[in-house]
Amino acid sequence: MAKYQKKTIYFDYASATPIDKSVADLVSSYERKFFANPSSIHSGGVEARTVIEDTRVNIARLIYAHSYEIIFTASGTESDTLAILGTVRLYKNLPVQAGKKVPHIITTSIEHPAVLELCKVLEKAGEAEVTYIVPDAQGIINPKDVRDALKDNTILVSVMYANNEIGTIQPIMEIAKVIRHWRKSKNSKFPLLHTDACQAINYLEIENIEKLGVDLLTFNSSKIYGPKGVGVLYKKRAVVLAPLYVGGGQEFGLRSGTENTSSIAGTSLALEQTLKMKKKESARLTKLRDYGIKKLLSLSKTSGYEIVLNGDRVFRLPNNINISISGISSELLVIELDAKGILVSAKSACKSDEPDESYVINALRKAQGITSKSTDGSLRISLGRQTTKSDIDTLVATIADILKKYKSLK
Numbered sequence: 001m002a003k004y005q006k007k008t009i010y011f012d013y014a015s016a017t018p019i020d021k022s023v024a025d026l027v028s029s030y031e032r033k034f035f036a037n038p039s040s041i042h043s044g045g046v047e048a049r050t051v052i053e054d055t056r057v058n059i060a061r062l063i064y065a066h067s068y069e070i071i072f073t074a075s076g077t078e079s080d081t082l083a084i085l086g087t088v089r090l091y092k093n094l095p096v097q098a099g100k101k102v103p104h105i106i107t108t109s110i111e112h113p114a115v116l117e118l119c120k121v122l123e124k125a126g127e128a129e130v131t132y133i134v135p136d137a138q139g140i141i142n143p144k145d146v147r148d149a150l151k152d153n154t155i156l157v158s159v160m161y162a163n164n165e166i167g168t169i170q171p172i173m174e175i176a177k178v179i180r181h182w183r184k185s186k187n188s189k190f191p192l193l194h195t196d197a198c199q200a201i202n203y204l205e206i207e208n209i210e211k212l213g214v215d216l217l218t219f220n221s222s223k224i225y226g227p228k229g230v231g232v233l234y235k236k237r238a239v240v241l242a243p244l245y246v247g248g249g250q251e252f253g254l255r256s257g258t259e260n261t262s263s264i265a266g267t268s269l270a271l272e273q274t275l276k277m278k279k280k281e282s283a284r285l286t287k288l289r290d291y292g293i294k295k296l297l298s299l300s301k302t303s304g305y306e307i308v309l310n311g312d313r314v315f316r317l318p319n320n321i322n323i324s325i326s327g328i329s330s331e332l333l334v335i336e337l338d339a340k341g342i343l344v345s346a347k348s349a350c351k352s353d354e355p356d357e358s359y360v361i362n363a364l365r366k367a368q369g370i371t372s373k374s375t376d377g378s379l380r381i382s383l384g385r386q387t388t389k390s391d392i393d394t395l396v397a398t399i400a401d402i403l404k405k406y407k408s409l410k
Contacts, residue, residue, distance in 0.1 A: 172212060288387060
């Protein structure tokens with residue numbers, strides 16, 4: 001059995017957040033009390049069903065949606081898949097589409113793997129044509145590029161609200177405006193607009209989802225200090241999707257399988273707490289983020305290594321710092337920091353076991369006109385509720401020591 005002897009400082013909140021104590025207590029209590037199958041017609045099943053439906057109503061209330069627009073899944077990845085594959089399958093089954101081109105999807109080259117890899121699979125199988133919008137050098141998508149990529153057979157645009165690696169915030173409302181104008185000019189229901197908001201929900205506008213202008217929106221519980229194993233898909237009332245698989249017909253026929261009653265209830269409480277503290281916590285973390293960026297970039301003057309910030313300085317999540325350090329691999333930096341009790345990541349946790357450098361950082365390099373393979377290591381440092389200024393100071397001092405050590409070996 002592994003032993004954890006040293007105190008750790010956690011800087012990987014973008015991968016997963018620790019479950020809030022009150023949320024954990026609720027989940028534990030409900031697991032014992034409402035364990036019956038929510039589809040059963042006996043009193044135990046009815047009680048469990050009531051918990052789920054009350055939770056659905058509360059989540060809808062928190063984001064100014066309707067309860068029937070909230071679909072529970074098992075993860076953010078599953079919610080993304082339901083949004084994308086559900087749209088593709090529905091479109092292909094529409095009688096009026098017979099004989100027309102394969103459906104066209106627009107996404108970006110820096111999306112989360114849950115979106116990017118699915119689009120590649122659909123493309124390879126000939127089930128969809130995909131356009132990958134390239135960001136600018138700061139990681140921002142230009143709405144004009146989305147407009148220019150639209151075609152008569154475009155059925156879906158999927159652009160994440162905020163990037164999971166570099167924290168850049170995308171102009172979703174402007175993209176939504178482009179799509180509304182296109183649909184009106186074509187007298188069509190397509191394309192739909194989907195956004196993955198798993199990273200954004202802690203800090204960005206989501207309380208008025210109609211104002212955001214999206215048709216489909218994904219978030220998950222494990223990013224908001226809730227239990228793992230629950231995803232949510234907001235599906236605008238007029239939107240119709242095909243199910244991923246069939247069975248018991250749960251979640252309005254879109255997601256068959258027995259619901260996780262206790263964790264769904266925990267997700268609602270976690271979201272409620274997150275939205276209540278959003279303004280204050282965002283301001284606190286923004287100050288810590290900017291302090292950390294300034295301290296880390298200043299190491300360029302003393303360490304002999306070039307250190308640069310990846311992503312936009314302004315349009316950035318309050319909790320995200322992503323830097324590249326010249327001449328040192330990401331994996332080496334992560335391992336060295338971990339040995340000293342500091343937990344960071346090099347890229348998306350979903351891609352951390354792959355040896356190649358981050359495709360997100362590569363996209364920024366290409367936008368800057370750099371085509372050569374990089375030897376620079378990138379670090380994603382993501383802050384959270386437990387992060388303090390002292391933690392930032394410890395991180396900076398530790399990185400300085402690591403750089404000094406490797407400089408002496410050259």
